[in-house]
Amino acid sequence: LAYIEWFSPFPLAPDRHHGLYKVSRSLLGGAKLASIVPLSKIVRSAHLLPNFGAVVSREWSSDTV
DSSP: OEEEEOBOOOOSSOOTTTSOOOOOBOEETTEEOEEEEOGGGOOOOOOOOOOOOSOOOTTOOTTTO
């Protein structure tokens, strides 16, 4: 079994500034939309990069984020 957090579908075209597709977390009543699914149902994975904005907090570390 795998825990899956859902995101919006890819838009038709990538972002014009960086050429990547922007997605957003899917929410239901303000909570993350997630599922437990059998591994046999997973077709492919996707690597997502966060949108940090102009500045990344110096307080962030692998222990706090």
